[in-house]
Amino acid sequence: MNKLFAVIKKEYKTIVKKKSFIIMTILTPVLMAGMMVVPVLLMKVDRSDKKIAVADYAGGYTQALSAVPAEKSEKKKGGLDMDAMNEMPVTAGRISFQQVELAGRDAAALLREYEQKVLKKEIDGLLLIPADVKSQRQVSYYSTSISDFTTLKFIESTLRTAISKQLLLEKQIDPSVVDEATREISMETFKVKKEGTTKSDSGMDYMMSIFMIIILFMILINYGQMIMRGVLEEKTSRISELLISSARSTHIFYGKLLGIGLAGLTQVALWILLAALLVSRFSGMVDAAILSFLTPEIAFYFVIFFILGFFIYAIPYAFIGAAVNTDQEAQQFASVLSVLIIVPYILGISALQNPNSTLTLVASLFPLFTPILMFMRITTAVPPLWQILASIGLCVLTIWGLAWLGAKIFRVGMLMYGKKPSLGEMLRWVRYK
Amino acid sequence: MSEWALSLHDLVKDFDGKRAVDHISFAVKRGEILGLLGPNGAGKTTTIRMVMDIIAPDAGRVEILGEGLSDKVKDRIGFLPEERGLYRKLKVMDTLLFFGELKGMKAAAVRERGRRLLQQFQLAGYEERKVEELSKGMAQKLQFITTILHDPELLILDEPFSGLDPLNIELIQGIILERKRAGTTIIYSTHLMEYAEKTVDSLVMIDQGRKVLDGTLATVKAEYGQKFIRLQYEGDARFVAGLPYVRSCRDSGREMEIELEDLTKREQLLRDLLGKVTINGFQLSEPSLQNIFIRKVQEGAGA
Ligand SMILES: Nc1ncnc2c1ncn2[C@@H]1O[C@H](COP(=O)(O)OP(=O)(O)O)[C@@H](O)[C@H]1O
Numbered sequence: 003m004n005k006l007f008a009v010i011k012k013e014y015k016t017i018v019k020k021k022s023f024i025i026m027t028i029l030t031p032v033l034m035a036g037m038m039v040v041p042v043l044l045m046k047v048d049r050s051d052k053k054i055a056v057a058d059y060a061g062g063y064t065q066a067l068s069a070v071p072a073e074k075s076e077k078k079k080g081g082l083d084m085d086a087m088n089e090m091p092v093t094a095g096r097i098s099f100q101q102v103e104l105a106g107r108d109a110a111a112l113l114r115e116y117e118q119k120v121l122k123k124e125i126d127g128l129l130l131i132p133a134d135v136k137s138q139r140q141v142s143y144y145s146t147s148i149s150d151f152t153t154l155k156f157i158e159s160t161l162r163t164a165i166s167k168q169l170l171l172e173k174q175i176d177p178s179v180v181d182e183a184t185r186e187i188s189m190e191t192f193k194v195k196k197e198g199t200t201k202s203d204s205g206m207d208y209m210m211s212i213f214m215i216i217i218l219f220m221i222l223i224n225y226g227q228m229i230m231r232g233v234l235e236e237k238t239s240r241i242s243e244l245l246i247s248s249a250r251s252t253h254i255f256y257g258k259l260l261g262i263g264l265a266g267l268t269q270v271a272l273w274i275l276l277a278a279l280l281v282s283r284f285s286g287m288v289d290a291a292i293l294s295f296l297t298p299e300i301a302f303y304f305v306i307f308f309i310l311g312f313f314i315y316a317i318p319y320a321f322i323g324a325a326v327n328t329d330q331e332a333q334q335f336a337s338v339l340s341v342l343i344i345v346p347y348i349l350g351i352s353a354l355q356n357p358n359s360t361l362t363l364v365a366s367l368f369p370l371f372t373p374i375l376m377f378m379r380i381t382t383a384v385p386p387l388w389q390i391l392a393s394i395g396l397c398v399l400t401i402w403g404l405a406w407l408g409a410k411i412f413r414v415g416m417l418m419y420g421k422k423p424s425l426g427e428m429l430r431w432v433r434y435k
Numbered sequence: 436m437s438e439w440a441l442s443l444h445d446l447v448k449d450f451d452g453k454r455a456v457d458h459i460s461f462a463v464k465r466g467e468i469l470g471l472l473g474p475n476g477a478g479k480t481t482t483i484r485m486v487m488d489i490i491a492p493d494a495g496r497v498e499i500l501g502e503g504l505s506d507k508v509k510d511r512i513g514f515l516p517e518e519r520g521l522y523r524k525l526k527v528m529d530t531l532l533f534f535g536e537l538k539g540m541k542a543a544a545v546r547e548r549g550r551r552l553l554q555q556f557q558l559a560g561y562e563e564r565k566v567e568e569l570s571k572g573m574a575q576k577l578q579f580i581t582t583i584l585h586d587p588e589l590l591i592l593d594e595p596f597s598g599l600d601p602l603n604i605e606l607i608q609g610i611i612l613e614r615k616r617a618g619t620t621i622i623y624s625t626h627l628m629e630y631a632e633k634t635v636d637s638l639v640m641i642d643q644g645r646k647v648l649d650g651t652l653a654t655v656k657a658e659y660g661q662k663f664i665r666l667q668y669e670g671d672a673r674f675v676a677g678l679p680y681v682r683s684c685r686d687s688g689r690e691m692e693i694e695l696e697d698l699t700k701r702e703q704l705l706r707d708l709l710g711k712v713t714i715n716g717f718q719l720s721e722p723s724l725q726n727i728f729i730r731k732v733q734e735g736a737g738a
């Protein structure tokens with residue numbers, strides 16, 4: 003037993019003392035915070051006041067556009083991605099629309115003149131409203147940046163409303179009825195959880211899920227490869243002979259797994275701590291959706307599925323390290339294994355849209371996929387407890403089998419230099435205690 | 436407690452149909468130094484690997500310190516593998532701590548004994564250096580320290596002198612003798628027979644996987660009798676090999692080891708040499724292990 007602890011201690015200390023460990027431990031939460039704050043900042047920049055020239059050949063639409071306070075209507079369009087950040091207390095920029103003096107010029111002539119203005123940034127864009135807009139429903143917008151969806155959406159919906167109003171008014175309908183008929187609607191999204199329904203933003207949840215899974219995915223690969231390289235180093239430097247002649251191969255193998263696993267757990271624990279610290283310190287600045295996402299429950303499952311995933315992937319990585327003879331060979335096999343880890347990740351993307359489908363359920367119970375898929379499901383729509391427990395049970399069984407086989411293969415592979423062992427020899431080795 | 440520290444019974448190992456170790460048996464007395472001698476590829480390392488349980492024998496059995504190779508017994512053995520290797524990124528003291536604890540030592544004991552040994556091997560002050568920062572010779576010495584750190588009862592050293600400069604060879608030889616005086620049983624393999632001559636109590640010679648000779652140094656030498664003349668000379672002495680009463684001779688240019696049919700012919704030899712070469716030295720001598728080995732292999736091939 004003391005030998006097992008000696009190996010655990012050495013492996014743990016070796017990793018925890020590495021510069022890369024310390025850097026990753028600190029940098030990851032900072033990056034994470036950065037990734038949440040940067041889109042907000044970008045939006046702030048993007049929200050500077052905008053000046054849009056309107057060449058209104060139809061007439062009357064400039065007033066319609068100017069009549070609606072831009073920032074108010076923007077807020078109502080709850081979509082995916084960036085919009086999720088709208089709930090941050092950001093002062094939205096205003097859009098001012100300026101009527102262009104047409105003075106009898108046609109659209110082509112006007113465009114030539116205003117293209118220059120757009121390029122010189124005198125104005126942010128030119129909106130061309132042709133005379134037949136009512137029937138054709140076609141306007142054109144010229145700008146250096148046409149990816150500003152909020153502005154585009156705003157123009158689009160305001161024009162549609164204005165046209166609808168006009169059409170209704172022409173039909174002699176009571177203006178108050180027209181107002182009522184064309185009033186915008188806003189949608190709020192709610193997430194149904196066992197602990198109670200909370201107001202949530204599906205976009206934010208989606209981002210956070212992807213985010214946590216990327217982290218899980220990265221550390222699983224990272225720690226797996228660390229084991230692989232460690233085993234290969236011992237093999238190529240022949241330290242393996244010293245180890246095997248000093249302790250049982252099972253103690254060396256399990257000690258290595260546990261030592262490196264504990265180092266990984268330390269890192270995860272530090273991340274959770276740092277995240278908790280950051281969130282509590284800057285809670286005012288953080289989106290309510292993030293706060294409602296980062297529950298102790300999620301942290302707990304993150305730890306559980308990190309541990310399960312670590313063993314499920316680390317043991318095959320250790321196989322590779324013990325079976326091959328060079329770094330290149332190791333990398334080749336490792337990339338095959340990485341694909342196996344990517345599969346649940348890709349399945350997971352569909353799982354996010356469809357967390358309760360049969361495919362998702364079955365795949366998340368498959369032990370090789372469980373750590374990533376089941377965790378992904380938990381972050382989106384909490385599955386029934388029996389499913390979680392069943393998946394954990396299956397993982398534990400798989401790990402038990404892998405560990406048994408792993409110790410045998412480790413013993414054989416570590417001392418096989420240069421050539422591939424024959425099957426008969428392998429069998430003799432596996433039986434050898 | 437049996438008088439044998441280690442005994443091998445009919446060990447056999449094949450690699451891809453080629454026999455690397457062919458029914459090797461021998462035993463090592465407690466407290467003595469045994470040399471496992473033979474040219475490169477003779478099967479020394481394979482034999483030692485089977486003793487250390489690194490590879491399984493195809494047949495035969497090993498008894499070590501009175502039992503099989505259990506965890507407890509492993510703690511009482513110090514092993515220096517032929518291919519040296521340490522963790523490159525680990526610091527010197529951490530290396531000692533790891534291997535010491537792996538042998539069941541307490542950390543404090545490792546520190547204390549480790550410091551003393553580092554001192555003895557002129558590595559004091561390197562405790563916090565990484566192994567990769569050491570020169571090759573230093574790393575070899577560190578490896579040797581990890582082998583003897585836990586004060587083992589039995590030392591098994593595979594080619595302990597290879598890759599070392601003369602000063603360090605002397606250092607290691609000194610340590611081997613010091614260990615022996617402290618009661619440690621020592622087995623070492625080498626293909627350099629001159630080194631063995633100076634330190635071993637008994638020896639086992641193997642060639643192509645087979646044992647060709649074993650016994651104490653004294654009996655082995657006695658068996659070959661005092662039929663050797665060591666001649667130091669200048670000039671051309673090639674004619675000596677053709678003399679009818681000379682059985683064999685090994686010429687190293689200025690020194691020649693001459694085996695006579697029988698010792699009474701030595702005056703005849705002296706007469707034949709006079710006037711043809713300048714004689715700087717002429718004395719009766721024991722045969723060298725090298726010579727005994729060559730004779731033994733030739734006999735085996737002839738039989
Ligand atoms: N792992 C191995 N696979 C195949 N052949 C081997 C292996 N190890 C040793 N041999 C062969 O066994 C013979 C004995 O080698 P070895 O025990 O290393 O000799 P020595 O240590 O006396 O120089 C050699 O012919 C060598 O090529």
Ligand SMILES: [Mg+2]
Pocket residue numbers: 476479480481517594
């Ligand atoms: Mg050898």
